[in-house]
Amino acid sequence: MPQFAYKAKKGPREIVEGTLEAENQSAALNKLSSMGYFPITVKLSDGSRSAPSVSSTKKTTRTPAPKPAGGFSLFQRVSIRNLSSFTRQLGDLVDSGVPLYRAVEILYEQETTQVFKKVLEDVKNSIKDGKTLHESLSRHPRVFSPLFVNMIKSGEIGGMLEEVLERLGDFTEKEDETRSKIKSAMAYPIFMVLVGTLMIIFLLTFVIPRIASMFKDMGQTLPIPTQIVLAASTAISQYWWAIIIVVTVIIYAFSKWKKTEDGGYLLDKFKLRIPLIKDLVLKDEIARFGRTLSTLLNNGVPIIQSLSIIVDTIKNKVIQRDIAAMIDDISKGSKLGECLKRIPYFPALFINMVAVGEESGHVEKSLNKVAETYDKQVDRTIKTFTSMLEPLMIAVLGLILGIIVISIVLPIFEISNIAQ
Secondary structure, three states, X not given: OOEEEEEEEEEOOEEEXXXXXXXXXXXXXXXXXXXXXEEEEEEEOOOOOOOOOXXXXXXXXXXXXXXXXXXXXXXXXXXXHHHHHXXXXXXXXXXXXXXXXXXXXXXXXXXXXXXXXXXXXXHXXXXXXXXXXXXXXXXXXXXXXXXXXXXXXXXHHHOOHHHHHHHHHHHHHHHHHHHHHHHHHHHHHHHHHHHHHHHHHHHHHHHHHHHHHHHHHOOOOOOHHHHHHHHHHHHHHHOHHHHHXXXXXXXXXXXXXXXXXXXXXXXXXXXXXXXXXXXXXXXXXXXXXXHHHHHHHXXXXXXXXXXXXXHHHOOOHHHXXXXXXXXXXXXXXXXHHHHHXXXXXXXXXXHHHHHHHHHHOOHHHHHHHHHXXXXXXXXXXXXXXXXXXXXXXXXXXXXXXXXXHHHHHHXXXXXXXXXX
């Protein structure tokens, strides 16, 4: 029988080396796991000497304790695309029989984003020191969400880490796809606003003052619309620094206010009163709720724990509070479908699908199907929203530019009338 030389973790800071007999590398890995070791490397031994089934040679070394995970500044963030790629590739490597430590090491070596590379370095060192994958990932809560960590934990406990990583890969890719669609849909309207704003500033600061000066030199009294536009032009030209300070303070104060519990709640409540935005927010949150709960239940996470995790993934604070409030009812024996009926934002289709799933014992499948349905509706709503937003922006910018042009043309008409 072939012999394999291994290097494994026995404790948090103890490395064990030796040889064992096994039919193949996968069997060697299973033997090490059953011995309570955490494999680092397992290679086919070059020698042909006989060895006991455990280890004929054993060398123990000590490694320093891991350093605490470092924090991130405001502008150092790991994108969901990086996370999706990491999850998918890690699942492929583990499924191919690569030891977990080596798989993370490979991804660390090939990572090009410095921020994420530092995270993977810490995760790699933590695994090397005997920590499980979910314990290592939990050191970075700003990168790996409670949902992500708990799913990895359930996969490690249930011995189905490859399957969990594949599901997480699908989940993160879907989240990335939804965000990309929203960003691409908003790119053109934002571009239009920027170009229109620059045109308005140019007209107010360069064109209007010169035309107004010319008419004043001719001794003509400017019409009221022209005087109003000229006053706005003068304010921008002379007090631009004050305008920038005021706008910056307002934006800063608003961003701080919306991060507070009450401020965020009131803002999210206001969003649910705007017809088209309400439709988009609700469908996006319902799809996320169904997809996340289905994924967690599929991985054996209890429903109470699953809902507690989902509360942190819901972005709208109004819906978030409603979901948090129903956890207590479910813990007392109420069914999920009955609790969802008390939340006014969940549609009848979603509630009925959940109720049918509970009766059949396959609620996770029902949740996944209804999540797919609402994902498609989100795509349609985004298209509708952008198709309405573009002409609205054109109308607003056209109105502002029209007022400026009229304020320029009116004095010219007055001079023409005097000349006649």
